[in-house]
Amino acid sequence: MKKIIITGGTGRFGTILKKNKTRHKLFFPNKHELDIKKLETIKNYFALKKPDILIHLAGLSRPMNVHEKNIKKSIDLNIIGTANITKACEEKNVKLIYFSTNYVYPGTVGNYKENDSLLPVNNYAWSKLGGESSVHLYNNSLILRVCMTEKPFVHKEAFSNVKTSFMYHEVVAKILFKLINKKGIINIGGPSMSIYDFARKDNKSIISKKLKKNNKIGMPMNSSLNINKMKKILR
Numbered sequence: 398m399k400k401i402i403i404t405g406g407t408g409r410f411g412t413i414l415k416k417n418k419t420r421h422k423l424f425f426p427n428k429h430e431l432d433i434k435k436l437e438t439i440k441n442y443f444a445l446k447k448p449d450i451l452i453h454l455a456g457l458s459r460p461m462n463v464h465e466k467n468i469k470k471s472i473d474l475n476i477i478g479t480a481n482i483t484k485a486c487e488e489k490n491v492k493l494i495y496f497s498t499n500y501v502y503p504g505t506v507g508n509y510k511e512n513d514s515l516l517p518v519n520n521y522a523w524s525k526l527g528g529e530s531s532v533h534l535y536n537n538s539l540i541l542r543v544c545m546t547e548k549p550f551v552h553k554e555a556f557s558n559v560k561t562s563f564m565y566h567e568v569v570a571k572i573l574f575k576l577i578n579k580k581g582i583i584n585i586g587g588p589s590m591s592i593y594d595f596a597r598k599d600n601k602s603i604i605s606k607k608l609k610k611n612n613k614i615g616m617p618m619n620s621s622l623n624i625n626k627m628k629k630i631l632r
Contacts, residue, residue, distance in 0.1 A: 504617020
């Protein structure tokens, strides 16, 4: 059994993790107990719980345009906050598992492998790559480049010309604890398909729409992942 701290436990994915049964002892600190912007609060919580592993979910994600409108908040939470987490983990040799995004890849050709070149297409992805940079410095770490979404699909429309590798939160939660002993980088997601095809599997009433290239919302046209490494580990 491992003692595992999970930051961002009140978020969408953290809420799913709380429902999962595991042999590990999980801690879900709130923002007052562990503030990723304040290194001392992280150290104090470590002293209290003495964790073996930290899974770092906390940060700023939606709405996507907040990363364009308020770069200070994006930097403070996703870059500096992750750097603080990394510092605290390194000091106590706590295994760090960082949730990044498939958006760090260029998003043009798809089928991206873990060692492919990176070129984020929007500020959200740049902020997550900034977080990755600090985690990369720490050897006792695992970066998960995740492509996941809520179930049921939250939108009434979906892009038929945008490819991705969506996996529902519930599925990611089930496989996460099978990966905690790994290090390096692992892509996490499902098979490559259009967002419309993915959404329509569970909701036949989803409306198809097209997304223009060089769109204002900064969405890549093909951010699908090569998930062979993940599948090999999970066999």
